Amino acid sequence: MNPSQASRSDGRPNPGLLGQLADFFDDRTGYRALVREALYERVPGGARWRYVWGSTLVFAFMTQVITGLVLWSSYSAGAQTAWESVYYIQHEMTGGWLVRGIHHVMAQMMVVLLALHLMQVVIDGAYRAPREVNFWLGLVLMMLVLGMALTGYLLPWDQKGYWATRVATNLAGLVPLVGPSLQQLVVGGPDYGHHTLTRFFALHAGFLPATLVLMLVVHLSLFRKHGLHAKQPIRKPDAMFWPDQVLKDAVAMLAVMAVVLGVILMPALRAMLEGRPVDPGDLGAELGAPADPSQPYAAARPEWYFLFLFQFLKVFEGWGASGEFFGAIVVPGLLMGVMFLMPIVGRWNLGHRFNVAFTTALMAGIGLLTALALNEDYCSLWIDKAALADVRDLIETTGGDEAKIATALGNDPAKIATFARRRKRWDAYRHSRDFLAAAAQARVDAERAVELAGRPERIPPAGALELVRTDPASQGPRLFAQHCASCHAHVDPADPAAAGLLAKASAANLFEFGRGSWVRGLLDPEQVAGPAYFGNTAHKDGDMVSFVTGDLTDRETWKPDDIEAVIAALSAGAGLAEAGVTAAVIEKGRGLVADGERCGGCHRFGENETALGSAPDLVGWGSREWLIGIITDPTHERFYGDSNDRMPSFGKSAEGSLPILTPQQVGMLADWLRGEWYRPAGKRH
Amino acid sequence: MAKTTSSHDPQSPPPAGRRDFLTRMLAVACGGLATMTPVLAGLWMLLDPLRRRGAAAAFLPVTDLASLPDDGLPRQFPVLADRVDAWTGFAAEPIGAVYLRRQPGSETVEALSATCPHAGCFVEIDTQEKCFRCPCHNSRFGIDGSIMPPSPSPRGMDSLECQVGKQGVAVKWQNFYTGVAGKVARP
Numbered sequence: 001m002n003p004s005q006a007s008r009s010d011g012r013p014n015p016g017l018l019g020q021l022a023d024f025f026d027d028r029t030g031y032r033a034l035v036r037e038a039l040y041e042r043v044p045g046g047a048r049w050r051y052v053w054g055s056t057l058v059f060a061f062m063t064q065v066i067t068g069l070v071l072w073s074s075y076s077a078g079a080q081t082a083w084e085s086v087y088y089i090q091h092e093m094t095g096g097w098l099v100r101g102i103h104h105v106m107a108q109m110m111v112v113l114l115a116l117h118l119m120q121v122v123i124d125g126a127y128r129a130p131r132e133v134n135f136w137l138g139l140v141l142m143m144l145v146l147g148m149a150l151t152g153y154l155l156p157w158d159q160k161g162y163w164a165t166r167v168a169t170n171l172a173g174l175v176p177l178v179g180p181s182l183q184q185l186v187v188g189g190p191d192y193g194h195h196t197l198t199r200f201f202a203l204h205a206g207f208l209p210a211t212l213v214l215m216l217v218v219h220l221s222l223f224r225k226h227g228l229h230a231k232q233p234i235r236k237p238d239a240m241f242w243p244d245q246v247l248k249d250a251v252a253m254l255a256v257m258a259v260v261l262g263v264i265l266m267p268a269l270r271a272m273l274e275g276r277p278v279d280p281g282d283l284g285a286e287l288g289a290p291a292d293p294s295q296p297y298a299a300a301r302p303e304w305y306f307l308f309l310f311q312f313l314k315v316f317e318g319w320g321a322s323g324e325f326f327g328a329i330v331v332p333g334l335l336m337g338v339m340f341l342m343p344i345v346g347r348w349n350l351g352h353r354f355n356v357a358f359t360t361a362l363m364a365g366i367g368l369l370t371a372l373a374l375n376e377d378y379c380s381l382w383i384d385k386a387a388l389a390d391v392r393d394l395i396e397t398t399g400g401d402e403a404k405i406a407t408a409l410g411n412d413p414a415k416i417a418t419f420a421r422r423r424k425r426w427d428a429y430r431h432s433r434d435f436l437a438a439a440a441q442a443r444v445d446a447e448r449a450v451e452l453a454g455r456p457e458r459i460p461p462a463g464a465l466e467l468v469r470t471d472p473a474s475q476g477p478r479l480f481a482q483h484c485a486s487c488h489a490h491v492d493p494a495d496p497a498a499a500g501l502l503a504k505a506s507a508a509n510l511f512e513f514g515r516g517s518w519v520r521g522l523l524d525p526e527q528v529a530g531p532a533y534f535g536n537t538a539h540k541d542g543d544m545v546s547f548v549t550g551d552l553t554d555r556e557t558w559k560p561d562d563i564e565a566v567i568a569a570l571s572a573g574a575g576l577a578e579a580g581v582t583a584a585v586i587e588k589g590r591g592l593v594a595d596g597e598r599c600g601g602c603h604r605f606g607e608n609e610t611a612l613g614s615a616p617d618l619v620g621w622g623s624r625e626w627l628i629g630i631i632t633d634p635t636h637e638r639f640y641g642d643s644n645d646r647m648p649s650f651g652k653s654a655e656g657s658l659p660i661l662t663p664q665q666v667g668m669l670a671d672w673l674r675g676e677w678y679r680p681a682g683k684r685h
Numbered sequence: 686m687a688k689t690t691s692s693h694d695p696q697s698p699p700p701a702g703r704r705d706f707l708t709r710m711l712a713v714a715c716g717g718l719a720t721m722t723p724v725l726a727g728l729w730m731l732l733d734p735l736r737r738r739g740a741a742a743a744f745l746p747v748t749d750l751a752s753l754p755d756d757g758l759p760r761q762f763p764v765l766a767d768r769v770d771a772w773t774g775f776a777a778e779p780i781g782a783v784y785l786r787r788q789p790g791s792e793t794v795e796a797l798s799a800t801c802p803h804a805g806c807f808v809e810i811d812t813q814e815k816c817f818r819c820p821c822h823n824s825r826f827g828i829d830g831s832i833m834p835p836s837p838s839p840r841g842m843d844s845l846e847c848q849v850g851k852q853g854v855a856v857k858w859q860n861f862y863t864g865v866a867g868k869v870a871r872p
Contacts, residue, residue: 063723070727088772094736095729102723243709250715257719458774 039242041224045234047244050124053117054223055249056256060110061212063257064148067103068205075155077201079193080463082157083290087453087464091281101264101284107149109256111305114142115363122342122359125352126229132343134222137215139339144212146305151204153303157197159442162291163300165200166192174325192293281450289445290465298438301377308369311376335362380432383425391419391426448474451680470664476672479665483650484510493521493532502531507647509533513673514574514622516581519567525549538645543602544615557598565589566599574622576674593618612637627670631661738872740766742859744846747783747796749853755791759784759810759817759828761799764858783845783856784810784817786828796845796856797830803838805863817842839866 015023026032043051074093076085089096118138121127127135154165173183188195239245268278302310309328316323338358345351398404409415445468452467453459460466468474480490489505491498502509509532512518521527528548529535539545552558568581569589577586593599594606602615617638620626629636632651635644651666653659661669671677747762754760763779782799797817801808806821816833817826825833830842846857860871 059719062720066723066727070730073731074733084772089730092772093730093733095726095733098726099723099730102726243705243712247708247712247715250712250719253719254715257722261722453772457776458769459772461773461775 037224039240039246041228041241043228043239043241043245044230046236046239047248048231049248049252050120050231051228051245052249052252053113053120056252057110057113057117058216058220059249059253060106060113060256061145061216063106064103064110065209067099067106068209070099071103072205075201077155077194077197079157079197079291080461080465082155082197083287083449084453084459084464086156086158086287087450087459090285090287091450091454097280097284098264102260104285105260105263106256107152108303108305109260110145111149113256114145118142119359119363122355124229124231125346127343127355128346128352129343131222131226131229134219134226135343136340137219137222139336141212141215141219143336144208144215148204148208148212149303149305151200151208154200155197155204156285156287157291158288158446159291159295159297160286160288160300162192162293163297164302165196167300168302171324171328174321175329176325287446287450288442289449290463290468292465292468297442298434299442304370307373308366311369311373376428377432377435380429380436383429383432385429388422388426388429391422394419395423395426445474452678454680455678470668471677472668472671473677475665475668476677479661479669480510480672483660484669487646489532505531506536507645508537510673512675514571514576514627515675516567516571516576516578519570523548523552523563523567525553538643542643562588562592566592569593570618570621573618573620574626574674575624576622613641616640622674624667624670624674624676627673628663628666631666631669632659632663739860740768742857742870744848744855745858746852746855747785750787750792750794750849753785753787753794753854755787755789757786757788757828758812758815759786759797761810764856766858781858781860782807783858784808784842785847785854785856792849794847794849794854795829796847796854798843798845798859798861800843800860800863801838802840802843802861802863802868803836808842839864840868843868 022032071089074085074089074096076082086100089100091097121135121138150165150168154161169183169186172186173179175182184190186199188199264284268280268283271278301307309332312331313324313327316327319326342355342358346355394405394408398408405419406416409419448471449464449468452471453464455467480488484490487505487507489498489501489509490511491501491509492511493509522533525548527533529540529545534540534542534545552563565585565588567589568577568585569587570593571577572581572586572589590606593603594608596608596610599605599618600608600610602610603618604610604612605618605621616630617626628651630639633649634640634647635642635649640647648660650661651659651663743766745764745766747764761782761784764781764783765777766780768775768778768780784797784799786795786797787793799808800806801819801821801824803819803822803824806819808817808819808824808826810816811818815828817828817830818824819838822837824836824838826836826838826842827833830844832838832841843859843861845859848855848857862869862871
């Protein structure tokens with residue numbers, strides 16, 4: 001008999017086409033019973049908001065699976081491709097910033113939801129028999145989620161993730177006996193590289209989520225087997241999971257997603273309200289500068305939810321490796337052990353109270369340690385620096401020596417104690433100030449790396465780190481600080497801090513060296529013997545200073561237009577001519593500089609035949625080639641020869657040793673001093 | 686200790702009073718909206734390749750005329766060009782190959798793409814039989830690129846525009862759709 005022509009056995013009218021199709025599949029799969037089983041779970045005491053946390057966690061995990069798979073489709077795990085592919089996702093792919101943002105923020109939401117779910121289960125005593133196994137499964141699930149958070153942090157292969165992971169994997173190396181082997185296994189070899197990424201990626205997107213799914217299936221099956229643990233007292237009649245509890249769960253899920261989107265889009269909203277343009281690449285998850293093992297990264301911090309552990313480890317500072325092992329492995333292991341024992345302890349009423357008190361104390365402790373860590377990093381924002389100026393001064397004048405400080409304080413124990421307390425506060429201020437400066441520098445580096453990656457030539461096959469390492473804008477300030485700043489200043493004279501910095505410098509200020517502004521200062525009788533030029537050097541009483549303060553002030557010989565022409569000729573020779581300067585003025589200046597009665601008497605320039613050695617060569621003065629020459633070897637006759645004042649020959653190698661700077665580094669310094677580096681269209685640096 | 690009860694009974698019908706239409710609609714709407722957010726964001730990102738375009742066809746120098754004997758036999762040359770692959774920029778990288786042929790005494794050069802118009806394999810030259818063969822599906826082409834039956838290829842080898850000048854031999858590098866009779870350039 002054709003079933004579609006007969007009346008149904010349940011007496012209901014014959015179904016339509018869709019109904020028939022549904023019947024066809026139900027006959028073969030029994031899906032209706034499955035759906036009924038899934039939806040018509042009895043909720044004792046009716047739907048309640050306190051039951052939503054488990055569902056929101058499943059929702060958050062599903063969101064991570066969806067966004068994670070999409071990110072996977074564009075991610076490339078390799079030391080030369082990880083940062084680059086994440087850059088491409090974040091800054092170039094449509095919607096990449098949104099998918100990555102959701103994945104990043106939802107990961108943090110999962111940690112919050114886990115904490116809420118755990119608290120709810122413990123407070124409600126839902127771990128008690130027969131739900132012990134499910135509670136243990138929940139703890140394992142929690143560790144899996146934290147493991148995924150930890151492994152995901154490395155995958156962009158940026159400075160932040162790289163250094164945080166180095167710390168985490170070094171801690172794994174502290175485990176007795178197997179530690180070093182364990183660390184090498186996790187890292188994928190003796191050093192960090194391709195296999196660290198491939199292994200972390202396999203953990204993050206393969207092993208851990210697959211295990212999590214298996215555990216989750218068992219967790220949910222057991223939850224259904226035992227039913228929902230109702231919070232007593234029950235005041236309302238029982239209800240079905242569908243639709244009452246589902247509605248509450250769905251509203252909570254929507255709220256979670258709204259918070260996630262809010263976190264991602266808030267900076268855009270703020271920018272729009274302030275009338276600033278919004279670049280979607282700046283929204284969602286951060287991307288730091290590419291990982292660089294040769295570059296210190298003082299802003300390294302774990303994600304906020306691991307900050308408590310980071311802070312906790314500080315308690316064991318001074319204990320050596322055993323302290324770190326104790327703080328990072330033993331204590332957290334013991335705490336997890338206590339949590340695993342909760343279902344056993346909770347068999348007694350007093351035990352349940354202990355469990356609630358323990359969990360509350362644990363959460364409070366985590367909160368407190370997190371607050372302490374944040375306070376240490378950010379306290380300079382609210383500590384009154386001015387009130388501690390006397391502490392700073394005393395430390396500076398005494399070099400921090402405690403005996404000298406005590407003497408300065410008249411050996412008064414009360415004053416010494418007060419000073420010690422205030423010194424701690426000053427140290428805290430300095431620590432925080434340095435951290436914030438490092439974090440600000442990290443943002444600058446990150447922004448620069450993104451700018452470089454967006455060049456029309458794109459990223460070279462060697463990776464974005466190559467771009468950063470050869471970028472004068474990134475490396476110039478570092479090289480200058482490391483090799484030049486002990487003598488030279490590089491500060492805008494209009495900067496309020498300039499006077500102080502120039503007073504400390506013992507060589508010329510190289511800000512805008514080669515440009516008209518620099519030459520104008522040099523030829524100014526008021527400035528030439530000042531700290532910005534020769535004032536703090538052996539040339540203070542030299543021929544150049546007496547020329548500028550003497551000959552150049554003679555308005556019969558040197559008219560203001562003549563001086564301006566010399567400035568124009570020199571800066572044009574450097575390839576850095578000021579806007580609006582005409583070729584005629586430059587030509588006039590060239591004639592004046594070459595003139596044997598004027599500059600040409602000492603300096604070689606143009607067609608004059610002045611011998612090298614009496615004063616620096618002005619042929620190509622300030623050009624890239626000239627700067628490379630003087631940085632490489634200032635004692636060369638083209639520059640200062642025997643009268644070179646303390647400047648090392650940075651690019652010249654003594655026999656059997658390497659030069660202080662490689663030719664590439666010298667070139668980057670020259671480019672940076674000249675202000676020559678890649679600038680994206682529409683931006684000025 | 687919590688009391689254990691079999692708290693669900695899938696066979697019993699749900700209480701009619703709870704099956705409120707508005708509640709169900711709201712639950713579906715909220716749940717759907719929350720779930721669709723990552724799905725739609727993911728789709729948006731997955732569709733990104735559709736807005737990518739290949740480099741515009743351009744004449745690329747391949748060799749100099751002296752390197753191409755005028756014996757009427759095709760010679761294989763790599764085609765070098767700056768290439769961008771997602772985030773990576775490659776300078777002067779081999780992006781494909783062409784066969785160049787020069788008739789005796791002539792300065793005119795004919796260029797054929799080495800990509801088989803059948804399924805995109807690399808066509809090889811058979812110097813003994815003086816023809817082209819595709820190793821994948823046995824397509825055969827004459828020395829001028831014309832189709833030699835029996836051949837699964839729907840068309841002869843794709844000719845490329847060629848210029849001979851002071852810079853040598855330059856070929857207008859293009860990719861074409863395979864498997865169709867018409868020669869249609871890929872965007």
